[in-house]
Amino acid sequence: MQKLNIGLFGFGVVGEGIYKVLEEKPELNASIKKIVIKDKDKFRNAPSELFSTNANDILNDEEINVVVELISDSDAAYTIIKKAFNNKKHVVSANKKLIAENHLELLQLQKENDVSFLYEASVCGSVPIIRNLEEYFDNDLLNYVSGIVNGTTNYILTKMANENDTYQDALKAAQENGFAEADPTADVEGFDAAHKLTIITLHAFGRKIESNDVIRKGITSLKTKDFEYAKEKGFTIKLIANSRIINENGELISTVLPTFVKLDKTIALVNNEYNGVLIGSSLSDEQFLYGKGAGRFPTSSAVLSDISALQYDYQYSIRKKSDKNIIVNKSGKVKVYLGSETEVSGIKDFFEDIEERYQSNSYNHIIGTISIVHLKNQKLLNDERLSLIVFE
Numbered sequence: 001m002q003k004l005n006i007g008l009f010g011f012g013v014v015g016e017g018i019y020k021v022l023e024e025k026p027e028l029n030a031s032i033k034k035i036v037i038k039d040k041d042k043f044r045n046a047p048s049e050l051f052s053t054n055a056n057d058i059l060n061d062e063e064i065n066v067v068v069e070l071i072s073d074s075d076a077a078y079t080i081i082k083k084a085f086n087n088k089k090h091v092v093s094a095n096k097k098l099i100a101e102n103h104l105e106l107l108q109l110q111k112e113n114d115v116s117f118l119y120e121a122s123v124c125g126s127v128p129i130i131r132n133l134e135e136y137f138d139n140d141l142l143n144y145v146s147g148i149v150n151g152t153t154n155y156i157l158t159k160m161a162n163e164n165d166t167y168q169d170a171l172k173a174a175q176e177n178g179f180a181e182a183d184p185t186a187d188v189e190g191f192d193a194a195h196k197l198t199i200i201t202l203h204a205f206g207r208k209i210e211s212n213d214v215i216r217k218g219i220t221s222l223k224t225k226d227f228e229y230a231k232e233k234g235f236t237i238k239l240i241a242n243s244r245i246i247n248e249n250g251e252l253i254s255t256v257l258p259t260f261v262k263l264d265k266t267i268a269l270v271n272n273e274y275n276g277v278l279i280g281s282s283l284s285d286e287q288f289l290y291g292k293g294a295g296r297f298p299t300s301s302a303v304l305s306d307i308s309a310l311q312y313d314y315q316y317s318i319r320k321k322s323d324k325n326i327i328v329n330k331s332g333k334v335k336v337y338l339g340s341e342t343e344v345s346g347i348k349d350f351f352e353d354i355e356e357r358y359q360s361n362s363y364n365h366i367i368g369t370i371s372i373v374h375l376k377n378q379k380l381l382n383d384e385r386l387s388l389i390v391f392e
């Protein structure tokens with residue numbers, strides 16, 4: 001077993017977690033030689049000689065053969081990872097934004113430099129989704145991957161639906177628990193889930209889509225009345241990320257949208273910071289992966305698993321990667337609920353047909369069918385007056 005000398009970038013929620021975990025796992029033959037952070041004056045729960053603010057203390061150290069990148073700045077992480085590859089170091093990362101934005105380039109660089117780039121922690125925290133899609137589902141025909149991939153929003157939605165918490169209180173608690181991104185806009189507006197969905201889509205279907213291709217709406221415009229409607233009708237509201245193949249030409253429908261989920265469905269039972277992903281395939285029908293999607297030790301467990309996989313030179317091969325023309329979000333339609341406190345002019349025009357209209361002094365809603373082409377209209381997605389919720 002080769003000795004892994006680790007250079008760790010970041011000593012925040014996850015970085016400090018993996019430091020602690022590795023201290024308790026001497027049998028792994030992996031130890032942290034240097035930790036690079038940003039703020040040299042912060043108190044650290046580790047010996048001060050380990051710390052530096054100079055990235056080159058890791059990147060130019062020839063004894064360090066593994067870089068574990070756990071920082072909150074994706075631009076800085078991009079520079080660090082590229083240099084690490086050039087210097088023939090393996091990289092483990094949890095940085096979904098960075099990966100989603102540079103996925104194919106980074107995979108190519110790992111290949112050219114004959115090193116490994118592993119990032120299980122970047123999607124669904126502790127849940128081993130990437131390696132399962134990559135290895136186990138290699139031969140089975142996948143139809144969809146769908147579920148809850150962001151712990152912060154699921155925590156907030158659970159607290160709002162089940163404990164009548166306010167959005168602000170629930171978000172604050174998610175931040176205090178270390179679930180949220182440094183800028184929680186990434187969580188609550190659905191960007192984080194969209195980044196994760198692009199990573200999932202490449203490993204599931206071999207197709208690289210951009211986060212901007214995903215039809216995305218977060219949870220910030222949901223109102224108490226929407227939760228009341230959901231309860232009355234036997235639903236709960238979840239932020240669901242979904243990529244599915246709909247046509248023989250391989251067209252993908254990829255969305256991150258607030259979704260009414262029937263209370264008796266598996267996904268409805270995924271609460272708090274837990275994530276849960278349904279994998280639909282021709283042979284095995286539907287399977288479910290479930291576990292903690294955020295937080296110090298759950299995320300560290302996935303980072304640890306990647307470090308451990310380096311011991312046997314594991315690499316993602318992306319065998320399913322297809323260079324065919326990729327078509328995303330062009331066909332089909334969905335059943336949508338649009339709620340608003342005041343009448344919003346022109347929204348009826350988005351619907352192909354309307355099934356239900358409700359109007360009162362304090363709240364209105366319309367339920368009907370909207371084509372995918374109209375659903376991606378930014379006017380509809382970005383209007384904060386509108387609660388947009390799809391039916392699964």
Ligand SMILES: NC(=O)C1=CN([C@@H]2O[C@H](COP(=O)(O)OP(=O)(O)OC[C@H]3O[C@@H](n4cnc5c(N)ncnc54)[C@H](OP(=O)(O)O)[C@@H]3O)[C@@H](O)[C@H]2O)C=CC1
Nearest residue numbers: 010011012013014037038039070071072076094095294295
């Ligand atoms: N928290 C979670 O549950 C999960 C997080 N992730 C991902 O893991 C990564 C780390 O997240 P998390 O630990 O929560 O973040 P934190 O905000 O808790 O910690 C971020 C760390 O990054 C360091 N840092 C920021 N910029 C730089 C830089 N330019 N150079 C060196 N160090 C830098 C900070 O330094 P300093 O301490 O000096 O401020 C800090 O130690 C992110 O990519 C996140 O998306 C993935 C899955 C789950």
Ligand SMILES: N[C@@H](CC=O)C(=O)O
Nearest residue numbers: 150151152179180181
């Ligand atoms: N902020 C993210 C952290 C894990 O990826 C989340 O809440 O899921």
